[in-house]
Amino acid sequence: MATVIPIHSPLPAPAEPARARPAEQPARLSGWRLAAFSSFAVPVAAAQMPVGVYLPAIYAQHYGIPLATLGLLFLAERLWGAAADPVIGILSDRTRSRFGRRRPWIAAGGLLFGLSAIALFFPGDAVSAWSLGLTLFVFYLGWSMMQIPYLAWSGEISGQYHERTRIATYGTVAGSSALLLVLILPTIADQLRPGDGPLKLAAMGTVVLVTLAIALVLTLRAFPEAPAPATAPRPVPFAEALRVILRDRLLLRVMGSDFAVTFGQLVRSTLFVFFVSSYMGLQHWASGLFLLQFVFGIAAGPIWMKVALKFGKHRTAVLGEGLQVAINLGLLLVTPSAFPLLIALTVAQGLAQGSGNLMLRAIVADVADQHRLDTGVDRTALFFSVFSLTTKAGMAAAVGVALPLVAWLGFNPQGHNTPEALTGLLLVFALGPAIAHAVSAWLIHGFPIDEARHAEIRRALHARDAAPSSPAE
Known part of the structure; x- marks a missing residue:
């Protein structure tokens, strides 16, 4: 057992790591790599606005699903997504693979998120409360599987105090840009074909899917993952x-x-x-x-x-x-x-x-x-x-x-x-x-x-x- 270092005691000078955990990333991370890594915030943010603002109204007006049913579905699925977050967090911390702790979850979550987004934004004619509920279930599961490991990875790219501010800033700007885009799209759709809900869905869904495909490649290749601790946290x-x-x-x-x-x-x-x-x-x-x-x-x-x-x-x-x-x-x-x-x-x-x-x-x-x-x-x-x-x-x-x-x-x-x-x-x-x-x-x-x-x-x-x-x- 190594000597325990008291929190407020004098701390030793940095030593060259002898084993698993690598040295810190360079003091200043590449802006291009940060932009590539932060591109993942675009599809996530681009889906956030439509799901919260436009989807309920369009599914009610164009597909005939009662408002009360929609309210219950979206409430239940949000609660499901919130419950899934800590479970995914614990499992990601425990994951050990040659691809890392975070990458496998992001890749698998991206697949589920993309497939369910196709069903959600391009629903076709045969839409029911049951099919929408199932789609939302998979959609929020994929969302949690992507987002929680991604956020954890963003905190592990660098141990430098100010670099973490830069990482968060790049992600915030990318997400805000995506929100701006999906705010503009419904306005353009209304000018082209007023009241065409499926057109709005298709336009926003296209942005989500295209940016997801690009962002997954860029993000997963942007930075190496730091090696995980030799022993995974025990199940709790x-x-x-x-x-x-x-x-x-x-x-x-x-x-x-x-x-x-x-x-x-x-x-x-x-x-x-x-x-x-x-x-x-x-x-x-x-x-x-x-x-x-x-x-x-x-x-x-x-x-x-x-x-x-x-x-x-x-x-x-x-x-x-x-x-x-x-x-x-x-x-x-x-x-x-x-x-x-x-x-x-x-x-x-x-x-x-x-x-x-x-x-x-x-x-x-x-x-x-x-x-x-x-x-x-x-x-x-x-x-x-x-x-x-x-x-x-x-x-x-x-x-x-x-x-x-x-x-x-x-x-x-x-x-x-x-x-x-x-x-x-x-x-x-x-x-x-x-x-x-x-x-x-x-x-x-x-x-x-x-x-x-x-x-x-x-x-x-x-x-x-x-x-x-x-x-x-």
């Missing part, structure tokens, strides 16, 4: 895995902060069209303003990356969330006659958008390093699966809170609204995200793993990995 029951997560205070802080920032973003997104259409009385501007926000959101990724390289990830997250609070509070000053102010706040929202998500995603890998130092067990994929779970929970909670709340305040999306009802809509639209972003900043403020502390963690891990014997994992 669900209850024990839950205890591992609940005992890791750093992970809980990141999860809570991510839940809050996602909740705030989705409250705003859920009510955006209602706010512009009903409160501002500008229905024809709703889609355009939403698109404007996304355009500036893409440009914001590299800006926040440079800020993080100078000030660190958790400080940058706090700064970004603070700006979000100020921007959303500024919405309280918007009146139906103050359209220029709304445009300015929408641009500012786009520039601040994603700052918290980006930094928190990069921090998860640092937390996994600290956990491996403390316990001797590598649970990177499990930690990323839990991070994914809180994101999905935040999205679901935002819709579940925002819509009933504005309805309780008297807002009616289909009829006349009193001034009091419109004021209630404004308050929820502005204060809901402002409060959520403030909570996110509070949770991540003073986070103990900064660049210096992370360097100590990595030195300790290298020293332990280079020792004559290593603790059983």
Whole structure:
């Protein structure tokens, strides 16, 4: 048994690894390789918008599936996808093969995801609730099999503190670009053949399938996988895995902060069209303003990356969330006659958008390093699966809170609204995200793993990995 290195004791200088685990990647990763690796975010993000926004309406209008049935199907499949995430994370951490721990899962998940996407976006005429339910089951299984190992791999490409910020930034920009594309496609389809739901599905499905085929090749060849620990983590029951997560205070802080920032973003997104259409009385501007926000959101990724390289990830997250609070509070000053102010706040929202998500995603890998130092067990994929779970929970909670709340305040999306009802809509639209972003900043403020502390963690891990014997994992 190797000597255990106390967390806060003086740490030895880095030693040349004698065995399994390789030296760190070069200090600065190739931008071309990062772009290739991050291309995988394109098909995943390109599928996210259609599945969440367009598919239910098109399947109801064009294929006659009742709304209540669709609601139950999509709810059940989202719950299934959320439940699959930690299972896939645990299995990926335990996988040992000559292709690595992450590649086999990504390749197999990509196959399932692609086949089910064909059935989902090109359904033909014989569509039933049963066939849709089965397709969604396979679709979300493939999604989890791809995404969780991919996120874990993204945290393992480099052990360098700032390089992890670059990796997360490349993925965020790629995903935002894909979302922008699938926001534009339905608009173009409506101009060509108004009301043609199957055309919209086919256009978006084509983007998903083509980018998936390209991204799988690029991503799987972009970087080598680091060798896995010699011994796989032992199988643990669900209850024990839950205890591992609940005992890791750093992970809980990141999860809570991510839940809050996602909740705030989705409250705003859920009510955006209602706010512009009903409160501002500008229905024809709703889609355009939403698109404007996304355009500036893409440009914001590299800006926040440079800020993080100078000030660190958790400080940058706090700064970004603070700006979000100020921007959303500024919405309280918007009146139906103050359209220029709304445009300015929408641009500012786009520039601040994603700052918290980006930094928190990069921090998860640092937390996994600290956990491996403390316990001797590598649970990177499990930690990323839990991070994914809180994101999905935040999205679901935002819709579940925002819509009933504005309805309780008297807002009616289909009829006349009193001034009091419109004021209630404004308050929820502005204060809901402002409060959520403030909570996110509070949770991540003073986070103990900064660049210096992370360097100590990595030195300790290298020293332990280079020792004559290593603790059983």
